[in-house]
Amino acid sequence: MNEPQIFCPRCAWRPQGEDRWxxxxxxxxxxxxxxxxxxxxVCPGCSYRWQITFCPSCRQFSPHEDWYHWPEGSVEERERELELGRN
Ligand SMILES: [Zn+2]
Ligand SMILES: [Zn+2]
Structure with missing residues (x-):
């Protein structure tokens, strides 16, 4: 299982299923x-991909990617894939 933990990179607030943006x-x-x-x-209404996500707890915007915290090890793998993709 390679499920990321999802929480605010600034204050560690965890979004719940009933939270809305x-x-x-x-x-x-x-x-x-x-x-x-x-x-x-990605907005289901207009298909716009939001690069930033608002945190209702600390009221700051953070890059959407930064909300995903991958288990130890898999981050390195992902970075390696990105390196390969660049070459
Ligand atoms: Zn929209
Ligand atoms: Zn926050």
């Missing part, structure tokens, strides 16, 4: 409300 109209979004971790940050 909005595709913010103020930031050019469509207003859809959904759980962004079900879709890896």
């Amino acid at each position: 909005q595709c913010s109209p103020r930031m050019g979004g469509c207003g859809t409300v959904w759980n962004t971790f079900w879709t890896a940050g």
Whole structure:
């Protein structure tokens, strides 16, 4: 099993299934409300991929990727894959 732990990289707040985010109209979004971790940050309304995710606990934005904390070891594997992909 290589399931990542999902929590805020700043304050370690853990999103629950009932938590919701909005595709913010103020930031050019469509207003859809959904759980962004079900879709890896992709809005189901307009298919926009959010690179940043708001934390309702510390009220800061963090890169969506940074919310995923992989078990020890698998991070190295992922980085190696990225290295290979670059060459
Ligand atoms: Zn949207
Ligand atoms: Zn936070």
